[in-house]
Amino acid sequence: MNHAKPVTRIQRRNRETIREAALDVFSQHGFRGATLDQIAQAAGLSKPNLLYYFPSKEAIHVELLSHLMTDWLEPLRALDANGDPVQEIVAYVLRKLDMSQELPRESRLFANEIVQGAPRIMDMITGELKELVDEKAEVIRNWSEAGRLAPVNPYHLIFSIWSTTQHYADFDIQVRGILQPTGAEHFDDARAFLTHMYTAALTPSA
Amino acid sequence: MNHAKPVTRIQRRNRETIREAALDVFSQHGFRGATLDQIAQAAGLSKPNLLYYFPSKEAIHVELLSHLMTDWLEPLRALDANGDPVQEIVAYVLRKLDMSQELPRESRLFANEIVQGAPRIMDMITGELKELVDEKAEVIRNWSEAGRLAPVNPYHLIFSIWSTTQHYADFDIQVRGILQPTGAEHFDDARAFLTHMYTAALTPSA
DNA sequence: GTAGTTGTTGATCGTCTGGTCAAATCCATG
């Protein structure tokens, strides 16, 4: 038993290798669609070795989800009540869009989990996530009441930001099927469009 | 072999029962996560009987996806080049939102498939879907050029409509976890928010 | 260098799952 948590150099390296490989596989195939063999192969380890570092397939998945949740919410946390309302929200939108471009696997990992009813992270949604959203919704509501932002339902504003930005990660294959870009040039158009849309929708009418 | 396609009363009934049950199961668990046993039980049939009506698990899934694609695109098809631009698009948004409310299983079926790289419907995306989107994007572009609509990238406008509306079906569990509604009252707020957002973003500046 | 701990893996187990099959049952028609 690991009483004193050894955490050797090897442990740190292999656990990280496994996380990386598992993120690849889980985000592409979902929990049920992913196999330990796939993850083991992607990590360059044997299957029993995987289970030496993590007690089960589900443990790897849960670890990924909880580790990532914090990073995932960072942009919303950064929404500053003291900043300019419209600028703050547009900055949040662009930051989220950047994350969809840079971290599509993380986005798809959550999407897979939530579409299927979030069986493994429901408590995070009604806990940590709801708490943060409630707090920031209040900030937005105050901006609206002060006339510094068009009057909008803050919760649905946040939902729309999540959906429009994460769409470029979660539905990437569809976006590419339609736009047929050679690389990531369509992200520039997305940035321009979303900046226009949220600026227009949120700027208070004189 | 079914040379003359019998299609008896029983066949029609059972195939429909299977489709209904499969939609339930596939939309909740994804293709890989769904099992024939689950579908058989939901349909009230034995597993071999399922395979008497469909040649394989994949055949059921493909049948669902292709059958549904047509209905799914209907609202976009209805976008009328001769109508009032802003009204047409807002009406499209609300119709899509209604579909998310009334047909969440269909939305999740597609979401599951696309998040995982659309392995079974890629041809529909680059074919039927792209064709329709290209056509309607042209309509929108013309509206913008005529000054009847704010100048926006029509493709990204369409993506944003898909994502904001389908979010209420695909991420239902997250929306409910945060808003904790007792029923579907949050859809009214969503309708109001989206109407405001698209009206503000699309109305040409005098 | 050697003892003891940590790390690694081939072989294997039990279960699940998509799919098959032969036998049984149902049912429309003459």
Place this chain on the structure above:
DNA sequence: CATGGATTTGACCAGACGATCAACAACTAC
């Protein structure tokens, strides 16, 4: 009511998959 096709299912199969374990290899501390 008899006949033949349509429908139904219990039993079964082969492969995949998560997990275990005993044996072996590598590393660390003394």
